[in-house]
Amino acid sequence: xxxxxxxxxxxxxxxxxxxxxxxxxxxxxxxxxxxxxxxxxxxxxxxxxxxxxxxxxxxxxxxxxxxxxxxxxxxxxxxxxxxxxxxxxxxxxxxxxxxxxxxxxxxxxxxxxxxxxxxxxxxxxxxxxxxxxxxxxxxxxxxxxxxxxxxxxxxxxxxxxxxxxxxxxxxxxxxxxxxxxxxxxxxxxxxxxxxxxxxxxxxxxxxxxxxxxxxxxxxxxxxxxxxxxxxxxxxxxxxxxxxxxxxxxxxxxxxxxxxxxxxxxxxxxxxxxxxxxxxxxxxxxxxxxxxxxxxxxxxxxxxxxxxxxxxxx
Numbered sequence: 134x135x136x137x138x139x140x141x142x143x144x145x146x147x148x149x150x151x152x153x154x155x156x157x158x159x160x161x162x163x164x165x166x167x168x169x170x171x172x173x174x175x176x177x178x179x180x181x182x183x184x185x186x187x188x189x190x191x192x193x194x195x196x197x198x199x200x201x202x203x204x205x206x207x208x209x210x211x212x213x214x215x216x217x218x219x220x221x222x223x224x225x226x227x228x229x230x231x232x233x234x235x236x237x238x239x240x241x242x243x244x245x246x247x248x249x250x251x252x253x254x255x256x257x258x259x260x261x262x263x264x265x266x267x268x269x270x271x272x273x274x275x276x277x278x279x280x281x282x283x284x285x286x287x288x289x290x291x292x293x294x295x296x297x298x299x300x301x302x303x304x305x306x307x308x309x310x311x312x313x314x315x316x317x318x319x320x321x322x323x324x325x326x327x328x329x330x331x332x333x334x335x336x337x338x339x340x341x342x343x344x345x346x347x348x349x350x351x352x353x354x355x356x357x358x359x360x361x362x363x364x365x366x367x368x369x370x371x372x373x374x375x376x377x378x379x380x381x382x383x384x385x386x387x388x389x390x391x392x393x394x395x396x397x398x399x400x401x402x403x404x405x406x407x408x409x410x411x412x413x414x415x416x417x418x419x420x421x422x423x424x425x426x427x428x429x430x431x432x433x434x435x436x437x438x439x440x441x442x443x444x445x446x
Contacts, residue, residue: 149187237381
């Protein structure tokens with residue numbers, strides 16, 4: 134039995150396919166298949182059900198895979214211990230981040246992180262919250278950056294900052310003359326929403342104190358559901374409706390006319406809790422802390438504490 138063989142079976146479980154697993158392991162499929170077969174012969178156990186697509190582990194295979202992951206984690210821990218002893222920050226970190234955070238947060242800290250930690254490779258994937266959670270469970274991602282709430286499963290969450298919501302109104306909207314809004318001012322039928330799967334969709338409905346069915350009763354003949362917040366901003370400019378924006382989006386709005394269309398909320402201000410999520414088996418905490426420090430260095434100080442806010446999940 135070799136560590137390489139263990140890496141191969143973990144890769145097959147992750148990708149559900151021998152060919153894709155071989156590609157990610159930088160070997161040919163026959164080589165990977167042969168090594169897995171040798172391991173099965175040594176253990177006298179069939180690890181995978183090869184007749185199904187995607188390939189699934191057998192019952193005994195699940196137990197073998199669990200132990201294989203533990204062994205590989207211990208190997209990784211050894212490298213981490215040596216890195217810390219030498220004061221090194223090297224290696225890769227697979228980070229999943231939701232779109233309504235990535236567009237505004239990444240440009241704020243990423244260049245500084247790369248400059249300060251040039252030997253760390255960040256592999257960043259922009260996906261929905263559900264995809265973040267699934268990817269963490271399967272080991273596809275090491276770390277997620279999402280809007281936090283309560284999660285089932287073997288996850289650890291760590292808050293970073295509390296981001297208020299603001300309303301972005303069409304220039305002719307009936308609320309445009311108000312200095313600040315309260316939740317009672319909002320009518321969910323006025324809103325443009327992101328597609329299902331984006332947490333900002335559910336958060337918008339919560340701020341409006343409404344349900345999905347309330348929104349679907351819109352009187353408009355055209356119902357816009359975008360996967361991109363920037364698209365919603367453009368549709369607001371075309372007077373198709375209003376939307377909620379995360380606070381950090383404001384730094385990228387340079388048009389003074391648009392600034393007049395942005396309305397903050399009265400206390401308690403609706404906001405979301407942004408933070409890390411990772412598996413309890415996550416071991417690259419020194420890189421996580423480096424990312425955390427870089428983020429907190431650029432986040433406005435008043436977002437670092439929850440001052441009389443109403444956390445929206």
